[in-house]
Amino acid sequence: MKYDSQLGELRNLLPTAKNILIALPAGADIDKLAAGLALFLTFTSQGKEVSIVCEDTLTVGQSHLFGIDHVQKNVPALGAGGNLTLTLEGVASSSGTIPALEKLDWSAENNNLNLVFHVIPGQIFQPSKIVPKYQGSGFNLIFVLGAANLDSLGSVYKQSAGSFTGVHVVNIDSQNNSQFGQTNVVDTNASAVSEVLTQVLIDLGINVDADTATNLLAGIFLASNNLTSDKVNADTYQIQVPTQPEISNFIQPNTPSPEERPMQEGVVSETIEPEWLTPKIFKGSNLG
DSSP: OTTTTTTHHHHHHGGGOOEEEEEOOTTOOHHHHHHHHHHHHHHHHTTOEEEEEOSSOOOGGGTTSTTGGGEESSOOOOSSOOEEEEEEETOSOTTSOOTTEEEEEEEEETTEEEEEEEEOTTOOOOOSEEEEEEESTTOSEEEEESOSSGGGGTHHHHSOGGGGTTSEEEEEESSOOOOOSSEEEEOTTSSOHHHHHHHHHHHHTOOBOHHHHHHHHHHHHHHTTTTTSTTOOHHHHHOOOOBOTTOOOSSOOOOOOGGGSOGGGOOOOSSOOGGGGSOOOOOOOOOO
């Protein structure tokens, strides 16, 4: 298995992970979107609660990807789990103390919670801004695809950094990055993020449906410029997605042209056979 050593801990976490977040970087291309949506469809089919986020405004050119309507711009706040932190900006000293504050108290009044900041007489306690943050947000796993670092997620991370705190992050990429995850599957020899993800699914033994396989295929073809990229190698052509029984190989060798067929196979007809013109792409229904 190609990524077996990287995925050891993930194998133990996946069976019990109920809430999963998939995060894509700002300016995500078709390859990264296709990989993210393939993962979204895979985990959704397993009965998990899955959210996929990207700050980008989606375009018509991306509408052919299955599940594209499930991409959100913001990290959803889950109803359960996660600690709420209220950050009061501009009140702490460089040493980490709060010079103007004597103590903090709280009280319940009707349906409200009152936080009482007891200020030392003669001191000024005036926060410049109060920012609520949810730590953990109830996610069991976070998958980040095609990102150089967490900051490259743009507003997805900037506005919800607490959601990434204390959660196991899986970093999957085909370009060098800062290795920011607890699990890092970064393969710079792969032609696409979709290719890396396909191999991850193979190593994890996860079966996928036709829609997911189609997304992965679209990502690989777009990222590799129809398999003409310098990064396309034997691994790219030989890769097979672990599909459900009704689906065969993911990428198959091209049918040889008449000129490439051995002479002993008989006389080659000049007439184009009808099935050669049929698009070789998996069909499936959209999610939702």
